[in-house]
Amino acid sequence: MTKLRSVTLNDKAQPICELPVLSGTLGPDVVDVQALYTQTGMFTFDPGFTSTASCRSAITYIDGEAGILLYRGYPIEQLAEQSTFLEVCYLLLHGELPNSDEMEHFDHNITMHTMVHDQLSAFFKGFRRDAHPMAIMVGVVGALSSFYHDALDIRSKEDREMCAIRLIAKVPTIVAMCHKYSIGLPFIYPQNKLRYVQNFMRMMHSTPCDEYEPNPVLVRALDRILILHADHEQNASTSTVRLAGSSGANPFACVTAGIACLWGAAHGGANEAVLYMLEEIGDVSNISKYINKAKDKDDPFRLMGFGHRVYKNHDPRAKLMRETCHEVLTELGLHEDKLFKLALELERIALEDEYFIEKKLYPNVDFYSGIVLHALGIPSKMFTAVFAMGRTVGWISHWDEMISDPEQKIGRPRQLYTGASRRDLPPEHIKSV
Numbered sequence: 001m002t003k004l005r006s007v008t009l010n011d012k013a014q015p016i017c018e019l020p021v022l023s024g025t026l027g028p029d030v031v032d033v034q035a036l037y038t039q040t041g042m043f044t045f046d047p048g049f050t051s052t053a054s055c056r057s058a059i060t061y062i063d064g065e066a067g068i069l070l071y072r073g074y075p076i077e078q079l080a081e082q083s084t085f086l087e088v089c090y091l092l093l094h095g096e097l098p099n100s101d102e103m104e105h106f107d108h109n110i111t112m113h114t115m116v117h118d119q120l121s122a123f124f125k126g127f128r129r130d131a132h133p134m135a136i137m138v139g140v141v142g143a144l145s146s147f148y149h150d151a152l153d154i155r156s157k158e159d160r161e162m163c164a165i166r167l168i169a170k171v172p173t174i175v176a177m178c179h180k181y182s183i184g185l186p187f188i189y190p191q192n193k194l195r196y197v198q199n200f201m202r203m204m205h206s207t208p209c210d211e212y213e214p215n216p217v218l219v220r221a222l223d224r225i226l227i228l229h230a231d232h233e234q235n236a237s238t239s240t241v242r243l244a245g246s247s248g249a250n251p252f253a254c255v256t257a258g259i260a261c262l263w264g265a266a267h268g269g270a271n272e273a274v275l276y277m278l279e280e281i282g283d284v285s286n287i288s289k290y291i292n293k294a295k296d297k298d299d300p301f302r303l304m305g306f307g308h309r310v311y312k313n314h315d316p317r318a319k320l321m322r323e324t325c326h327e328v329l330t331e332l333g334l335h336e337d338k339l340f341k342l343a344l345e346l347e348r349i350a351l352e353d354e355y356f357i358e359k360k361l362y363p364n365v366d367f368y369s370g371i372v373l374h375a376l377g378i379p380s381k382m383f384t385a386v387f388a389m390g391r392t393v394g395w396i397s398h399w400d401e402m403i404s405d406p407e408q409k410i411g412r413p414r415q416l417y418t419g420a421s422r423r424d425l426p427p428e429h430i431k432s433v
């Protein structure tokens, strides 16, 4: 939706160009700068894209000031309480909630694709057993791009949907395989009679010698965690998937690029970093020392799980994650869990500290997710892989939206060049043969 508004750019008090202002359904208007370079010979400059909208999207809306997160218009609080992760996957992919037939068909479709090609297992053998699971995820999900040539025409809606189904269905199996590989246990196959999260937890925790009956409270908790991680607008990893996809690359390779980006501690790697940080702090008596380290400009230490590029009030997912954390710890009789109590105290102290208030640093989705994943028996190194499991549907939904966008073209940002001006090689330079 656009309004007939524009802004005028002046240089030395002279108008040099007029740029249209566009409005969406919700959120800030945008200045359409596509004509800026042709009209002025100048680029915009926005490292980190703090003020840049990269695309039109109808998938997720975030209001960072109000702490609002909507998936296709539905509040995350309602979806987390009343929906399931697979229903949210359908919603993100198709834009509307499924009716019962659509849900049954989607669920069946996902179930029928949870197995991976038997040759995919061979890719694990090249990794050290102590390889980080995200390194293996990058390798093995990337390898998926060498399969499934039957449905790789990205111009075909059916093929794009098949890619989405295959990724949503197979990533949990691959994540569980990463875990089993790291502990030297055999891979556990998915079982079609199990629901999505039950299947994952069984693949993670059962062995050929011992069945594993997941606790329904823990299954529900993990299902909710996946809902909270499913999508988040144009975050770094989703933008990476969009940029990779804009060249027409293989969709499995594009999602692999997203996995690589998510691994960073400033992004999805934060949940693992939070747990290590809490273990390093160790006791509530050390909290103020670490708060001071986080405030010290000369100290690279940051309070992991705090701060967000968009949320400058509160991350609505953090509150839901804290509730889930409490539920799981209570169910497991761990409500006296030392790390959880330490996290609660750290959050309390940080939220009363001038520095965090002034810089609007609040707990984000990663602050509590590490503690609850730890309580669910998932090793710290696996936390970001579980984040990737939830975010796969967001990545492929944005990839699909981008491919189907008539405005879509290859992403190719410019730069502010600060290197050497043109210069000749010195006469004495000897041409190396």
Ligand code: SDX
Pocket (backbone or CB within 6 Å): 048, 231, 232, 234, 235, 236, 265, 266, 267, 268, 270, 294, 295, 301, 302, 303, 304, 305, 306, 307, 308, 309, 310, 359, 361, 364, 365, 366
């Ligand atoms: C995710 O984009 C998304 O939506 C991401 C995500 C998603 O769902 O996809 O929500 C998932 O990645 C959540 C964020 C997880 N990362 C962390 O918890 C790592 C710790 N947080 C920070 O590194 C930081 O807050 C970021 C990366 C999250 C946001 O960084 P910004 O927006 O670039 O902000 P900044 O680094 O410019 O910080 C602003 C100021 C700085 O001080 P000044 O230079 O202004 O003096 O706040 C300070 C920073 O030093 N600051 C922190 C801090 N985070 C920011 N100081 C101490 N501890 C922190 N955690």
